Amino acid sequence: MGNQRTVVVGAGIVGLCTAYELALRGVDVVVLDRSATFDSASCGNAGLFSIGHYPLTKPGASWRGLRWMFDSTSPLWIRPSFSPELLRWLYTFHTHCNEAHMHRCMRTLCAMGWRTVQALEAMLDAESIDCLYRRSGWLDLIHDEANLDAAAAEGRALSSYGYRTDRIGGAELRRRDGAYADEVAGAIHYVDSGIIHPGQLVRGLADALAKRGVTIRTNVTVTGLTRDSSGRCVGARLESGEVVRAQTTVLAAGIWSDELARSAGVRIAMQPARGYHVQLDGVPHLPVTGGVMRETFIAYNPMGSQLRLAGTLEIAPVGRPWMRKRMNALVAGARKYLHGIDGGRVTHEWAGYRPCTADGMPVIGAVRELPGLYVATGHAMMGLMLGPVTGRIVAADICGEPQSIDEELLAAVRPDRLARG
Numbered sequence: 001m002g003n004q005r006t007v008v009v010g011a012g013i014v015g016l017c018t019a020y021e022l023a024l025r026g027v028d029v030v031v032l033d034r035s036a037t038f039d040s041a042s043c044g045n046a047g048l049f050s051i052g053h054y055p056l057t058k059p060g061a062s063w064r065g066l067r068w069m070f071d072s073t074s075p076l077w078i079r080p081s082f083s084p085e086l087l088r089w090l091y092t093f094h095t096h097c098n099e100a101h102m103h104r105c106m107r108t109l110c111a112m113g114w115r116t117v118q119a120l121e122a123m124l125d126a127e128s129i130d131c132l133y134r135r136s137g138w139l140d141l142i143h144d145e146a147n148l149d150a151a152a153a154e155g156r157a158l159s160s161y162g163y164r165t166d167r168i169g170g171a172e173l174r175r176r177d178g179a180y181a182d183e184v185a186g187a188i189h190y191v192d193s194g195i196i197h198p199g200q201l202v203r204g205l206a207d208a209l210a211k212r213g214v215t216i217r218t219n220v221t222v223t224g225l226t227r228d229s230s231g232r233c234v235g236a237r238l239e240s241g242e243v244v245r246a247q248t249t250v251l252a253a254g255i256w257s258d259e260l261a262r263s264a265g266v267r268i269a270m271q272p273a274r275g276y277h278v279q280l281d282g283v284p285h286l287p288v289t290g291g292v293m294r295e296t297f298i299a300y301n302p303m304g305s306q307l308r309l310a311g312t313l314e315i316a317p318v319g320r321p322w323m324r325k326r327m328n329a330l331v332a333g334a335r336k337y338l339h340g341i342d343g344g345r346v347t348h349e350w351a352g353y354r355p356c357t358a359d360g361m362p363v364i365g366a367v368r369e370l371p372g373l374y375v376a377t378g379h380a381m382m383g384l385m386l387g388p389v390t391g392r393i394v395a396a397d398i399c400g401e402p403q404s405i406d407e408e409l410l411a412a413v414r415p416d417r418l419a420r421g
């Protein structure tokens with residue numbers, strides 16, 4: 001593949017992992033990003049490497065979203081709007097919130113889960129990236145006794161895909177880790193997963209790519225894709241007018257991938273789901289591992305001497321000012337689960353976007369309508385975790401290698417399914 005050149009648009013976790021896997025295969029790679037600060041969702045996320053995670057399209061999720069539509073402090077909030085695109089997305093989302101679809105998704109996501117751990121650990125070892133990665137599992141932390149059985153049943157359902165969970169009562173949880181409040185009823189431990197510092201991962205990976213000879217151009221905004229006279233995609237056009245030419249182009253620009261694809265007549269319909277994080281210093285009892293507080297949907301992760309609280313899912317157009325009350329809901333919602341939250345000092349606040357498809361699955365692979373173009377986006381709340389395996393899938397596609405996951409399973413993430421509606 002020595003002479004082949006690929007341009008990757010987007011230096012988030014998905015673009016960088018794709019660049020990494022291509023570089024390992026001897027491809028000449030150029031990564032383009034409009035930012036130089038690495039402040040996308042790939043750095044601001046909760047840092048749960050939660051393999052076997054359920055997609056957004058869980059049965060009942062659409063009804064819950066509708067119920068919460070009039071409460072702008074709820075964990076999942078859809079800003080009311082009559083945008084035809086949003087209404088189409090919501091309808092399609094609703095039609096996918098059922099058991100049969102979830103089972104189809106989980107077969108694919110669980111197969112990807114094992115591969116993504118392998119890909120991540122191989123990359124961290126080979127490049128000696130220090131990003132606080134620990135395979136310590138994550139906890140579904142349950143405050144109300146009444147929710148324990150349902151949480152345990154969700155955990156057990158994963159065993160059919162080979163994933164392990166462990167039910168831990170409140171007293172035992174506090175014996176193992178003094179960080180949890182007395183009112184917490186218990187937890188489900190997702191044993192096979194891990195936690196990570198996402199910003200350190202992204203920056204470490206960017207440094208490793210530079211050492212491997214990959215060109216990363218920051219502060220360059222891509223305004224569209226370029227076609228040749230045969231209709232093939234031959235690179236990306238920058239705001240300056242420069243065209244970065246390549247045999248293949250990978251669109252990994254998160255939520256912005258759709259508008260860039262549209263410039264070449266291709267659609268990747270997605271909605272932006274904004275999330276927030278707050279970083280606390282000086283919390284007296286840092287938990288040993290990370291997790292999600294079940295009733296408030298807030299994720300937590302100890303990162304060095306700090307605690308990150310992250311969450312809330314707000315479907316609203318990109319660029320609207322972020323909402324103070326949703327940011328404040330993070331600390332307020334964590335208080336009843338973790339000791340000493342109020343002793344913490346806020347060192348950083350952040351908001352960013354998850355790219356969400358209406359069927360809850362990412363979009364990975366070649367775009368049939370535009371030869372030369374590949375997409376890698378739509379990972380919603382699983383992009384950190386699925387980034388490494390996504391890189392492998394795209395690199396194998398571009399280099400004509402067999403995939404390590406059955407094509408029948410990969411059909412659930414292929415771009416063709418969107419065209420079929």
Ligand SMILES: Cc1cc2nc3c(=O)[nH]c(=O)nc-3n(C[C@H](O)[C@H](O)[C@H](O)COP(=O)(O)OP(=O)(O)OC[C@H]3O[C@@H](n4cnc5c(N)ncnc54)[C@H](O)[C@@H]3O)c2cc1C
Nearest residue numbers: 010012014034040042045046048222254275382383384385
């Ligand atoms: C609050 C929150 C918590 C989350 N927690 C987790 C978690 O615990 N685990 C997990 O697996 N996932 C989590 N996620 C989801 C995860 O962060 C995303 O799925 C993932 O970061 C998407 O990565 P990406 O590379 O596709 O996009 P992004 O990270 O958005 O990167 C896209 C890049 O493209 C660049 N770009 C865009 N447009 C252009 C352009 N025109 N020209 C040049 N460059 C451009 C941007 O600057 C950006 O750097 C969370 C997300 C949020 C918001």
